[in-house]
Amino acid sequence: MRYIEEFRDQGLAKRLATSIAAEADPGRTYRLMEFCGGHTHAIFRYGVQDLMPFNLKFIHGPGCPVCVLPIARIDQAIGLALDHGVTLCTYADLMRVPGSERRSLIKAKAAGADVRMVYSTQDALAIARADPGRQVVFFAIGFETTTPPTAVALRQARAERMSNFSVFCNHVLTPPALRAILSSECDDGVRIDGILGPSHVSTVIGSAPYGFVPAEFGKPLVIAGFEPLDVMQSALMLVRQLNRGRCEVENQYTRAVTPEGNRKAQALMAEVFELRETFEWRGLGHLTGSALKIAPAYADLDAELRFPMAPGEGREVKGCECPSVLRGVKDPVDCKLFGSVCTPENPMGSCMVSSEGACAAYWSYGRYRNPGPVALEARQAPGEAA
Numbered sequence: 001m002r003y004i005e006e007f008r009d010q011g012l013a014k015r016l017a018t019s020i021a022a023e024a025d026p027g028r029t030y031r032l033m034e035f036c037g038g039h040t041h042a043i044f045r046y047g048v049q050d051l052m053p054f055n056l057k058f059i060h061g062p063g064c065p066v067c068v069l070p071i072a073r074i075d076q077a078i079g080l081a082l083d084h085g086v087t088l089c090t091y092a093d094l095m096r097v098p099g100s101e102r103r104s105l106i107k108a109k110a111a112g113a114d115v116r117m118v119y120s121t122q123d124a125l126a127i128a129r130a131d132p133g134r135q136v137v138f139f140a141i142g143f144e145t146t147t148p149p150t151a152v153a154l155r156q157a158r159a160e161r162m163s164n165f166s167v168f169c170n171h172v173l174t175p176p177a178l179r180a181i182l183s184s185e186c187d188d189g190v191r192i193d194g195i196l197g198p199s200h201v202s203t204v205i206g207s208a209p210y211g212f213v214p215a216e217f218g219k220p221l222v223i224a225g226f227e228p229l230d231v232m233q234s235a236l237m238l239v240r241q242l243n244r245g246r247c248e249v250e251n252q253y254t255r256a257v258t259p260e261g262n263r264k265a266q267a268l269m270a271e272v273f274e275l276r277e278t279f280e281w282r283g284l285g286h287l288t289g290s291a292l293k294i295a296p297a298y299a300d301l302d303a304e305l306r307f308p309m310a311p312g313e314g315r316e317v318k319g320c321e322c323p324s325v326l327r328g329v330k331d332p333v334d335c336k337l338f339g340s341v342c343t344p345e346n347p348m349g350s351c352m353v354s355s356e357g358a359c360a361a362y363w364s365y366g367r368y369r370n371p372g373p374v375a376l377e378a379r380q381a382p383g384e385a386a
Helices: 010-023 037-045 071-083 105-110 121-130 147-159 174-183 200-205 208-217 228-243 263-272 296-301 322-326 358-364
Strands: 030-036 056-063 087-090 114-117 136-142 165-171 194-197 221-223 249-251 273-275 278-281 285-288 292-294
Touching (some): 030 228, 037 358, 105 114, 121 147, 136 147, 147 165, 147 296, 208 249
Parallel strands (some): 030 056
Antiparallel strands (some): 278 285
16 A cells, blocks of 8 residues: 555645645635546545635546547447447447437447447457457547557557457547637636646656646646645645746656656657547537547558548537536536436436546535535545545
């Protein structure tokens, strides 16, 4: 448990909370957007918001790749499985995300489609090797964190001359989404004072790509780790920047993130992928240069070219506020469907399905049931350090 307990130490948490309360100016408010869904879950699981002063609020961002995938792409994946008779492999969260008319991959599987949950790209390659006569499609999704493993799979498939493997690529990029959020801040009526930047994404791309946030938008950004003390220390760093009128990119997650990032992973991504001209994000619309597609050198392994796909115009479930939650405009409890029609067993939107979704965080940790602060000790699981 070493190296985990020290990032959940109760005494350190109390001291950090005291420092934040002492340094937060009671005459101003601090609205800090945590970009990653992993941050959202850490905040709710450990009650970090309850340890903050009254005038510091965390705002949930779009940092959940399953949540931001547009319904049309879910519909296309379902079409691949049902209409083309392929073996469709993907991660667990995507199985239950509702598409148009509340269809999903797990419902397609129940209807007879060969849809399989995998834990890695290597699982999908193994399935393709085991049955060379059957087409296997890997439904790839994720930010920069999960893009290199997909690139590795494509390179392996090329090296092995696998003719029955292809990738339906839905990898998206963090900086363009962050830019879109900040650009639409005034239009949406959301005020953001500072950003808790992505952690795992930043291990790949580094801290340098976020320089536009202070330079163009005048907002401080702190790259934050996922443990509760990471989040609290990052909040304190943002409060100090705001109080002193500074506006910089700072790196709290120095144990994993460097300014230049992982050059080897970046080179691999550049070899296998190229930028899409535009890509639709749920809640954010079509964003220029915000996603990747398979490069021409690997085009024969591109499922979008191998199989005919209708463009599609997916429609949100009526009343679902997932798009507004992803922009930080609304909290999950502002949605009339939350907790009544929409539950993890009967999800209306992707934010309730994904393990990184804001609605799933509200539901999983029961925060919507608690009108007031709950002691850190009460949230601590038996035998677990805070």
